[in-house]
Amino acid sequence: MRRFSRFNAVSLTLGFAFLYLPMLILVIYSFNSNKLVTVWAGFSTKWYGELFQNEAFLDAAWVTLRVAVISSTLATILGTMAAYALVRAGRFSGRTLFSGMIYAPLVMPEVITGLSLLLLFIGIGLDRGVFTIILAHTTFSMAFVSVVVSSRLVSFDRSLEEAALDLGATPFDAFRLVTLPIIAPAVISGWLLAFTLSLDDLVIASFTSGPSATTLPIKIFSAVRLGVSPEINALSTIMIGLVTVGVITASLVSKNTALRHERDAKAAERT
């Protein structure tokens, strides 16, 4: 076994501390019974209870969830279509321009995206609310989905689609029955990416939200400006918990699939 040097131990500790100490403190203080966030007064879960009594937070959470689910689903559909079209169209004049335009929102400052969308919504007289946030989030996250999906499509064996066509499938059937199931992992991770982007977006949402719809990040941000409350700590802890469970599940599932695949392939070569 390789010796674990002291230098390694130190850098590992420092690295993890740098990443997780702030979150750890937040989690600990979410169980503080004191109303003053920074003064420890004993363990309590009462802020979690209060959180679930707080109508404003629950409303914001509900809006955020709806926006995230709908916008990431729309972005996944549009982004996958865009990626498919660009990868499959082969070479045509203006191709570089098109793919560049798809990826531009990735590097565009969010303030500019938000502002331009705000101007558009005002221009066409669209009342700002849940619907406009969904539109805005779809717009900027489909670029991310398209990047994830097209990187998978580039390595996709084209002859699989040709085989499906050859066996009598219509082009749509070939996509639905062969291409989509095979690139599904990329599509799902594109959806997850769009979902998390939408969940924690503050800038674009604040440009495009109206008085009728407030997302959780906006709510937290405005609440914090009046002072950090233990309820916010509790809320944040719940979100950290959800993300952690999600990430661990996803990585366990993909690791198991890869392992099983490898074992099967080895077994097949032996027979």
Next chain:
Amino acid sequence: MVNSTSFAPWNDPHAKPLIQFKNVTKRFGAFVAIEDLTQDIFAQEFFALLGPSGCGKTTMMRMLAGFETPTQGQILIDGQDMANVPPNKRAVNMMFQSYALFPHLSVWENIAFGLKRDGKSKSEIETRVAEMLRLTRLEKFKSRKPHQISGGQRQRVALARSLAKGPKLLLLDEPLGALDKKLREETQFELMDIQEKTGTTFVIVTHDQEEAMTVASRVAVMDEGRIVQVDTPDKIYEEPNSVYVADFIGDVNLLRGQATARKDGSGDGGISIAWAMEQPDLIASNADQALTNKSVTLALRPEKVAISKERPPEDGPSGINALEGTVIDIGYLGNLSTYHVQLADGTMIKAQATNTRRVARRDISWEDTVWVSFTTTAGVVLEG
């Protein structure tokens, strides 16, 4: 070889071809993949497209499948112009070089894929897939996924899937490339067997000349977008129509020279070839005298060249064309040995002999002075 009972529709002027290429040209930008190609392929043929990579054989196959459309000309299948028929509407199935098995579907589902697209009833699909599994001996593996079976089994799944719909025409794109030699040979005979059983027309693309010779009823040798020669395997080997074909198929000695009509009164006809200073002219009694005064190449298969320590008698069949040289190299292949003999002027001649005796009894060795000889009909005289 050709007799009245043998299968040779290409010799029958009334036979209706299944596939007709009519002056087909295919360009990719400035690159010409297929150039003004006209060719008929008949029902129940096992037709091989043979050539080096980049000769256009794969493009021809992809045009038949419908993945490429000709730039000019027409392709007809069963008399119908295929120009506007998409791949999914053609009674043509293809076995892909990479097999292209659907990785997320089981062996059974892979084979059933095409049948389901046709909207066949459940029981019909069950029966047909079971039949295909039996034909390709895959019953035991029907619920496995493609990554759970071996390379040879995957190849059989690909074959079963492409045969399941009972296509008029089956296209095979380098089908055996990924298999090792022994399995490849076995599968070649299996393919021929299946072709015979199902009566399907097979078009196979390959760069492996041995494979083409083994399986095909006719072989088309291709070079740079053209078909150079189409013939039965034995004709391609014994009667190549050009130096390119002679050189591409098998091993050959190519002797270049100047032809003159034979003047002796023997009445044998043929030509004699002046080919090297200080070497006797070579006599080819089977050659056309129209080649007189042209530069020609005598193509001579190594197995038709005899090797001996003594000069063969002048009046014997191999006595007319006899050349003296030194053994430079011996390639021992077990059943055969190939002798590389260098003549006085530096020309290398390959001669092949069957090893009918055990090693100890064979008398020709390195550095030996030997005679290589061949009959006046052993070679083929080609222009150029």
